Amino acid sequence: MGLTRDLGRRIELKSMDPHCHDISLGLYRQQTVEGSSYLVHTYSAHEDAPSRVSEIVRGLVEVAGMVSLAEQPGLVAFPCGGRHEKALRRSFLEVCKLPGSEIGGVLPLVRPDKKAECELTIESLGAGSYRVTAPAAAELGPRRCQAVSRGFAKLCEMDSDESQPCVVRFGCGMEHDALMGALFFRAQNVRSAMQEDELAASRGTLAAPGSQDGNP
């Protein structure tokens, strides 16, 4: 009778895509014997919806370093087979912010940092470990490197080690250079990412009239 499908557990939602007629895009986890895979799906029947889903999938592959799976269109997974869901959810939302023409390409592991007044670099140490570094001459560099590392630990659920405060590590022990590049700018400003999350969570929830602020 119904038209909705069992798509697995929805882990993220872009409720209105400004680049495709305000359609809603969902990211669903599907569990197979080989591990976790993720499906980008919309229930919209708009004629532009399928190509927009393809753009988002391409973004997850090119920007976040996922791989397309042959089983089903729109299905992607991390090469390591792991979940990394917090990082994936953030990457999905970031990709959804872009028009199709701007989606694609691995983002660099070197970025300017206003607070450090220098460039910060992410250096792969192998086995899923990364170090955030700044030029030796940058006075504020070491402090910012630690802050950005903490940002990665929070955004990507990476492991950190107090003895090496600028090093973070993926639990899977595999390299995820693309993912690090994709979320570098977010790790530099975790607070804004958190505020964005809070705003998104409060939107769409009906408050009792007495709790509504009555927008002027």
Add this chain to the structure above:
Amino acid sequence: MVVGDDQAAAVPGEMTSRERVLAALAGSPVDRTPVCNPTSVATVELMDLVDAHFPDANRDAEKMSRLAATSYTELGFDSVMPVFTIIQESSALGCDIQWEQKDNWPTVRMSRPIWKTAQDVTMPSDFLTHPDIVCVLDSIRLLRREFGDEVAIIGKTMGPWTLGYHVFGVEPFLLMSLDDPGHTKLCLDRMKEITIAFGQAQIDAGADALTLPDHATGDLVSGEYYRDFLRDLHTELVDEIPIPLILHICGRTVDRMDYIAETGLAAFHYDSKNAAAESMEIVGDRIALIGNINNPETLFARGPEQVAAEVLSNLEAGVPLVGPECAIPLQTALENLKEIPLTVKRWHAEQLDSSPGDVTTEAGE
């Protein structure tokens, strides 16, 4: 499972959704606990599915009906509820409305109240022909035509206390209630006519039951306030509106449940801030409880396992109708909503397996 001793037994699965909901609202035996949404289970994904998006789905009868129907056709609930918002009447009364977008709720700009005293309280002569009222009435007619007697069609008419917030502004209205209780009661009594008029029009259009949101919420007013300002007024509404009324008040309300149970209202749609067992103990069989699956923490932010746990807690407490505590967040995942009827059916099947002689359950037990 408890057999309804003095009433004819119903074979599990033989009741229609409509029969099930109406029986539970009447305190009669049901074949299983109905899953009911007295407020709203609209989501952005369901809007996409049937091409009926907010804000249009709040102002266009055809879209409103399409979206409301998904509650039954997609989620498996036993009721449909086309009146997603709490502002249709306020729009028709002349309040300034922010209609918002697909992913957010419309609100009344309560900082711009339209009335100041009881003398201002009048129902416009064209109230029932205002487009935001007509679309609700047409939507109920469309749903009745489409579903016949298959599913319960629940309408909504806002109670006078909530209308007071909308037309006077929250703060002025609450201050009036402190400074001049008599004048406040006069305002409420006059606004009650709006509640009755819209309710009766929905009955004429085909509604089976009406939700009566009247937000005397625990965070703003006390239980004694409910007793002094609303208990008798709600009793009068029961006398005036001849179909089951489902009162909805958000928040912690155990301090007023006893008063609510005295009104004769068919049901109380209650919040997850009130434990199911604690609430059942207060109301007993005087009024049917509906709820109380948590919205922000469970339905919105967690998964089907946690939803199932809350459904079970209601079933085990004997709550007669199960559903979300309030209008669900528009971004809620469909798998969480579908889990509510699945858990109810699973629980009843298990109960039946463990006591094969019993075929009917006293509403909710």
